[in-house]
Amino acid sequence: KIDAFVEDLKGGDFDNQSIVVFSDSRQLIDLLEMELTRLGLSFNSITGDVTGDARQAAMEEFQAGDVPIMLLTRAGGEGITLTRASTMVRLVRAWSHTVHRQSEDRVHRIGSEQHENITYVDYVVADTVEEAQLIRLNAKEANAQEVLRDADLLKMLKGK
Numbered sequence: 001k002i003d004a005f006v007e008d009l010k011g012g013d014f015d016n017q018s019i020v021v022f023s024d025s026r027q028l029i030d031l032l033e034m035e036l037t038r039l040g041l042s043f044n045s046i047t048g049d050v051t052g053d054a055r056q057a058a059m060e061e062f063q064a065g066d067v068p069i070m071l072l073t074r075a076g077g078e079g080i081t082l083t084r085a086s087t088m089v090r091l092v093r094a095w096s097h098t099v100h101r102q103s104e105d106r107v108h109r110i111g112s113e114q115h116e117n118i119t120y121v122d123y124v125v126a127d128t129v130e131e132a133q134l135i136r137l138n139a140k141e142a143n144a145q146e147v148l149r150d151a152d153l154l155k156m157l158k159g160k
Helices: 002-010 026-039 052-063 097-107 129-159
Strands: 019-023 044-046 069-073 087-092 119-122
Touching: 002 026, 002 087, 019 026, 026 069, 026 087, 044 052, 052 069
Parallel strands: 019 069, 019 087, 044 069, 087 119
Antiparallel strands: none
């Protein structure tokens, strides 16, 4: 996944966009950090062990456009706004659809006019459990939407 992402990055697939890379795996973020450093590419990381001041500084540098790539783990992604990102990449998904929605919310906020749209890129390895995971996550989302629609309908009926 790291090789594929770096190949896409070097190949111009992201066209000098501001990119946020999420991974549920801290080890994968660490490996990506090493590769980006080796290539001399500028990035910041926010993981669970980053202090409040360093976390704020990393976020501000990204938001100001000083750093084009932000790497995040789920632990590092709470309460962070990264609306400068025009592209969000997922290297490893969690099993929770809510976590994915929250990660998307880091780059897309209501009222943000940074971009007309955001490109979401998932790196999924063929013939692995990840394919089944995506199917399961989509099914969970469909079930959640069905329940929410039912709840909205009940509220409307009670209001009459």
